Amino acid sequence: MASRYDTNKVCCSSHPDAPLIEDYRAGDQICSECGLVVGDSVGGPENPLLGGSDLTTIIGPGRGDASFDSFGVARYQNRRTMNSSDRALINAFKEINAMADRINLPRTIVDRANNLFKQVHDGRNLKGRSNDAIASACLYIACRQEGVPRTFKEICAVSKISKREIGRCFKLILKALETSVELITTGDFMSRFCSNLGLPNVVQRAATHIARKAVELDIVPGRSPISVAAAAIYMASQASEDKRSQKEIGDIAGVADVTIRQSYKLMYPHAANLFPQDFKFATPIENLPQM
Incomplete structure (x- = not known):
């Protein structure tokens, strides 16, 4: 008032x-x-x-x-x-908003990221780190906490900061604020990755099934959800008429070819148990690429 x-x-x-x-x-x-x-x-x-x-x-x-x-x-x-602290906050809020705009994130995520940045800024928790890096990490955390996670590569693409630096700030912020983020699952990325790769729904459904089964059967222990999702997409696409290479998938998922290959190698021996029963193979399981 x-x-x-x-x-x-x-x-x-x-x-x-x-x-x-x-x-x-x-x-x-x-x-x-x-x-x-x-x-x-x-x-x-x-x-x-x-x-x-x-x-x-x-x-x-x-x-x-x-x-x-x-x-x-x-x-x-x-x-x-206007003191320097206020200017830093305002500039960070502008940067967060601009990054969010570039990847069409809703206002709720912007508000959460702004709030995280202000907590870090007021607590002086990340001295020596650039405000842009902190802002990028706050946006990444906000996406996770709001249930619409983005990869480090996706945040990096709209930021001025390297993926490594965003990752460092991410870990420091979680520790400083004693907060947490929801665990990422393979399903969080399937729709977006498959859509960006131009894959049909039948391949997306198969990839989702493959990734979920691989996790349930503990075939891919210690592998990141993104790498498992990417490997599942590779396996499903290679069995379909809409084949995609590891490089194509890696470029979209933001993971290296070797990362996809490592998860795929773990999944390949169990392929017969991973595909949905009603999947129509254009390439039989025995003819899938071996690593």
């Missing part, structure tokens, strides 16, 4: 002396201390994390005597009044 200490000046009820940040797109004025929208809003709902990507670093103009000191100089001036 806005609180008025004189007839002209709008200020935050909890932080009346805090400078306001003006979000000119939404028509809001936002408290730089807590992120509360205190001006008349014509935009969306209040955002407690400084409003995300639409924020500018412009301080709202003063509108009363309280906005000026005894010499007539404005108390709150552009940029110089």
